[in-house]
Every structure is written in structure tokens, then in C-alpha cells.
Amino acid sequence: MTGRGWHGYVGRILEVDLSRGKIQIRDLEPSLTAGYLGGKGFGARLLFDRLPPGVQPLSEENILVFATGPLTGTLTPTSGRSVVCTKSPLTGFWLDSNCGGTFGPELKQAGFDAVAIRGRAAEPVLLVIEDGAAQLRPAKGLWGQDTFAVQAGLKEELGQDFKVATIGPAGEAGVLYSSIIAEYRAFGRGGAGAVMGAKNLKALAVRGTGPVTVADPEGYLRACREAFNELAINPESGGGRQDYGTNQILSAMNLTGLHPVKNFQAGIFAGAGQINEETISSLYLRHRACTACPIYCSKISRVKTGPYAGAVVEGPEYENAWAFGAHCLNTELGAVVQAEYLCDLYGLDSISTGSTIGFLMECFEKGLLPESEIGFPLPFGDHRAMIRAVHLIGRAEGPGRLWGRGVRLLGEEIPGAAGSAMHVKGLELPAYDPRGSTGMALAYATSDRGGCHLRAWPIGAELLATQNRMDPFSPEYKAEFVRAQQDLFAVLNSAVLCLFSTPGLSMNQVTRFLSTVTGLKALSSAEEVLTIGERTNNLVRLFNLREGLTREDDRLPDRFSTEPLKEGPLEGRLTDLAPMLEEYYFCRGWDAQGRPGEAKLRELGLAGGG
């Protein structure tokens, strides 16, 4: 039993005001748990209630919320995750970014369901959270250090069992897509690292020995055993993903043409023989898992030969293999590992970093960006130039200062380059070409944080499923599919469970975890729980509308509707988003401008902003 009779939750929120150097501990409100579950849901409610519209993301007014969910810190498979929520400096809209590993469970054991941070410290500080208490400490000496040095240094100083979340030089310099690195994993996308940097908050160090109790131990343990068995025999979670990690799908994506090449301009990747799941897995030293996860998709890789011999990284993930591979037309596998290592070192989002460099390569190739402005030739396929660019961005040095603003702003800055900026709402697109997946096209366009594959992932149902497969080129059923999956993913991002639990765990199983762990009646039906996901997505939509989002922002880069590929499996294909978008709004109960209707808001208890 923890604070005030909670199970699953620990019942406390830590409030930090960096401007005043004040720390408060607040009880968790029961309405927050039944209405918003945890994680992303907590962040949505807190930011909607507290953040006035129009706040500059890198000003002291912005708020950064680290949140766990009721399943964080339990044995529930894939529950070792936590979420950071803020207003993104890259998009100017909502951001939630998710990180695995051990940080979330440690925060929970330290006695807090969430940490809400506002203000800006006068000097660099470190937030130390230990067993129900917290303090701010001067961290001038840490400023300027890379993420590996900070993690090692703080463990040395405070104790090896502290878990550290830190920004690197990129977050300090305000690179708009800088990440927060926690125990060699990342809160990657959308620039939460820059928000931390702007607050002069270098790192959080967390340690806790408290329990996460459960309401129905017997039912909970049975649910765990069943779920572990299920994940072990499911081919998507129990087979290739364990052997290959997220690179499991690399060849399949290449063969179907979904793996974008040369900043979404070419249809065939000539380096598919050099960069694929077999070559990448030959670098794996060992598997690594997040807390309570039997899938262990994470890998530690070491480059054995070539110019990058010796480079070690936790990864590379599928998205990095793309961003620093096919996207930049690079075929040197070692450079992929080195680039991801540097992204972790500087604290950069590796998708946006690689994506931006591919964009710059296109600008260079087309003569939009002369060598004199770059300082060196930056052609597609030049891995040395690619690595040099990562350094410049990470250190915000020379032209890297401008490149750290992301492709949307660069596209506006560089004459003639707007059409090459592959983003949605300012967030650089990841590794799936929407011309080969109508579902992904709609998912990109309607994702709350911009160009992202983790708010719905129709690729699985369209291209990889062995049963009940949907036509990847047809718009039929995609609107309802994307809506439903977005609501499911919002539940998982609030619980917090990994999206990789979905092939094995049904919504009923997730609900059984929520109800046996928390004992809350409100969490005992799958339908009710999915309504929480829908409520969260609608509240985030209201947040984005309040920040000035319009229907025009739910769009894709023009390249996908006007520039057909001249080769490969997707030759001649184009995307037609408009009819799906209209149907999607209808499925959501939103009006033609993408605004939640009064009836929908009443149904979700959000009338008048909730």
C-alpha cells in the first residue's frame, strides 16, 4: 500500500519551479487517474490546464512533465517506459516522447508518478530525486559535458544505482530536435532536450527503494504469466524481433519500396546489400531489454572493421539505419553506428538529425546550398561528410547552428528548398514512404506531434500481417483504422506500455493489468479504457488548436502527391490524402475543419475544454 491507499500509482506529483528554486510535493488527484490513466494522459491534462496558449517553447513559461503510468515499475511485460510531455520547440505544437530502459521505474520507486517542471534556473542545475524527496543542486561543472560523461560522472558522485536523464551539448545550445538521454536510451523526438536546456536544467538523477503495490496480487501474477507466454510464442514479439531488433523489418521495407531513399526521391536503395538486418545483426554483441520486457529488441553493436572500427552504440535501430543509410544514400554500415553514437553523445534525435542531413544533401545536389555555405562538399553517399555534419549540428558550430533548426525552418530559409523539406507540422518524417501506404499517409498527417510513425502504424496491417491484411494502396477503412489505433496507442503511452506489446497483448489483457494492478473500477472495462485514449487524443487536439493548428497543418509534403518515383516497387504511385482526411475527421466526430464537435466533447467529458 502506498500513499493514500493507491495501488499501481504511488500517489504523488513532484512540482519544481526552477525560477524560484522551489520544490513542492502534491497528492495525485483521483480524477486524473480515472480520466487520464497516466503518462501521456497526465501530461495532456497538466499542460492543457497550466500552459497558456502562445507560450514560446524555449521560454521559462513552458512546462516539462516527466510522467509514469500505473503499470510502470511492475512486472507487466514491456512496462519499463516513461513519457516526457511539453510544447515542442520544433513544431510549436504538442509533444510527448517516450523512453524505455530503467528511468521510469526508478522514478516511480523514488515515490513520484510524475514530475512537472516550470521556470528557468539562473544557473545550470541538477534535480536529484531520492526516496520521496528532491533537491536542486548547482551543476555548472556539468554544463558542456556530453551525455555519457554526465551519466558516468553522476553515478560516480551520487551512487551507481542512481538513474540519470540528461541533455548533452545539443540541448544546451538549443538544437530544436535535441533529445534527453536516460541510461543510454532516449526521449528522442521533438526537442524536449532543448526545453530542458532553456530551463538551465542539465539532468535529473533519480534513486528509489519504494514499492509499487498491486490491488489483486493473484490476478496480476496470473495476467503476467499469461502475457509472458503470449509474447514468447507470438512471431512478431518472440522471434525475429529478438534476433534482429527493430531492423527485423528492413529487408521487407526495401522489397516493398517503403524504405525511403535519397530524401524520398529514389525508389531503389543500391546499398540494400550493405545495410540490412543480416549485416547489422553481425555487429551485435549482446541483447538488452527495458525493465520487465521479454522482447529485448535493443542491441549493443560494435563496428569490427573499416574506418569506424571500434564504434559502439546501443542500436542501431531501424529508423537510424534508414536515416543514416538509405536516406543519405550511405552504404558504409560503420558510419550508421558512428552517427547514432554521436547523436546519443550530443543528445540529438537521430531521426531528425539524419533526416536534416539528407535534406541538406539534396539542397547541395540541386545547387540550392553552395559549398561555400556548408564549408565542405556534402553530396549524397559521402559518409565522411555526413559524420562531419552530425558533429556540427551536435556542437551547434558554424552552419550547424542553422541546421539544428530542422527542415521546416531550413526550407523557408534556403531559397527553392521548401519542396525538399520532408516534415509534417515541423517534425521530420521517419522511415516509411507514404506513397506505398495510404494508412501511413493518414497517420503522418494526423499525428498529434507531427511526422511520426508511433501514433499509428498501419504498416503492420498493410504490409507485414500474415492474416487480415489491408490493401496498402487503397484508402478504404484507413480512416477508422488510424483513429482506432491512435486511441489504443494513447492508452499504451499512458499505461505506460511499449507499442511492441501490441502483437501479443489484446486490449482485454491490458485492461486486466490495469484493473488487477490499480483495483480501480473505472479501469475494469476495455471500452472504458479505450475511451481514456480517445479523451486524451481529443484533449491534445484541443491543445494544438489552441496553439493555432488548422486543417492546413494536417498535411503531407507536396512531394508525395506531385512527384512520382521513377523506379522501384512504388514507381508512379502518388498519395491522395484529402478523402481519407475528411473521413477521418468524420470518424473522430470532428467538423470539416478538424475541430472536435460539441457532441464528441460532451461524450468525453471535455465540453468547454474539460
Add this chain to the structure above:
Amino acid sequence: MLLTKPSLCTECRICELICAFHHFGENNPKRSRLWIRSTWPESPRMSACRGCQDHECVSACPSAALSFQGWVRLDQERCDGCGACMEACPVDGIRLDPVGNLPLVCDTCQGSFMCAAWCPTGAVARMAGS
């Protein structure tokens, strides 16, 4: 007793979680009798009582709170949490419970070896003959 293979360990901490849950009915890996320490990027260190022959912990205990009958047994009434057993252990297999400060020593779950049963990779196994 337990056989551990760090090269197979993914650091998922399922062993720690099930150990603590089995003994204390709560999710709290800090109270497990088998524990994992990350040494990224290398394989982690895995610590647990190996049931060694010499029982140095038993001899080291100044209050005669420890005995060995199949596994190391603790008489909670006698133990004052001095930590002498922990220091005497040659394999770093004992640690103090953050709650109550008494030593945590593997009792093989009275022969049911929950950690070995739940480990997804076989990094924790039951030693043959135990």
C-alpha cells in the same frame, strides 16, 4: 542454488521483480535476492548467493542468526542487521534489505526457483542437483 550466465542476461530485471514479488508481495527490485548491475556496454554483473561450501557468512555472523540447511536461513529475531555476513560473502551474494535493513539471501524460493522459471533467456537457471 542459482546458476547465472551474464552473457545471456538482457538486464530486463524480471528475475528481480518476481523475486521481490514472491517474497514481499510488492514490485520492488531493490528487495530482490538476486540482482543485476549494469556495466554498459558489457554484460551486466549478476549477484546472488551460490550456496558455497564454506558458509563464511554463517561463521561471520556475531549473533548466530544464520544457518545453512539447503540454503542460508535467517533467524530474524536474532539478526541486528550489522552486515557482517555481507562483508564475509566471497561472491557478493548478500545485500541488505532497504526496508528493515536485514540481509537478503537467496532461499531458492524454498526450491521453486521463481527467477529461473521467469527468466526469458535462461540467464538464471537452477544449478543441477539443487
